Amino acid sequence: MFAAAAQICRRFVPAGGYGLVYGSQAAGTDRSDSDLDMVLLGRPRLGYHAMDELITAVCCVHDDFGLPADTEVSYETKLFATYADVDRAVGLLCFPRIAGVLRPGPVVVEPSWLNSPTFAQRLLLNALTSEHVFLGGNVARYRADRSRAEQAIAVLAISMLEGPEITVPDAVRVLTEAPSGARGKDFLGYTPGSRLCSTVQSGLASLVARNMVEVVDGARFRRCHGRGDQVGPGHAA
Helix, strand or coil: CCCHHHHHHHHCCCCCEEEEEECCHHHHHCCCCCEEEEEEEECCCCCHHHHHHHHHHHHHHHHCCCCCCCCCCHHHHCCCCCCHHHHHCCCCCCCCCCEECCCCCCCCCCCHHCCHHHHHHHHHHHHHHEEEEEEEECCCHHHHHHHHHHHHHHHHHHHHHCCCEHHHHHHHHHHHEEECCCEHHHHCCCCCCHHHHHHHHHHHHHHHHHCCEEEEECEEEEECCCCCCCCCCCCCC
């Protein structure tokens, strides 16, 4: 299945781009009702005919491997993202701010919301920071985007917690359960576990290197002069 997805990546990814498979297939937690979540990334957006051919190719993979098609989020929304989409995702522009604090809400199960650019960027941020399979393409660009995404979810957790200090378990808790009780795919798509802990730890370490947070007692992190509540998109390779 991943080989078939990699062939699609080679065929449709623009020069300098890359592709990922994420979600339950990548994590090895797929069930009989699990589809293939994949996203291709590149600087130019695909034209109408190329996008139509990409959707057809992905549907063929689903048919060949007996996978159900999940079109609650349309293929046009979730199959392709531009570098500008990545910048907005890692800049956390897909989440509302209330009094300067990032406040991601639970998923709204309505077609217009699920197929909005905002939700597409939330999916992209999750793809880069959850278990995924690199299908091929520009490795340097992929690594830079993944690093920026890891920093972004660390910043997201810091902002949501609001307090002066944060631990990795604190971050995992706030990223996996909304105040309303929504979890998993109903919230940000994360589940508690070693993968998320490692990703948050990596993101916090990068923020330390950027002097946005500092380490306290080896296990806690503290904002540096209020800088730990925002992160810019930065520059990728």
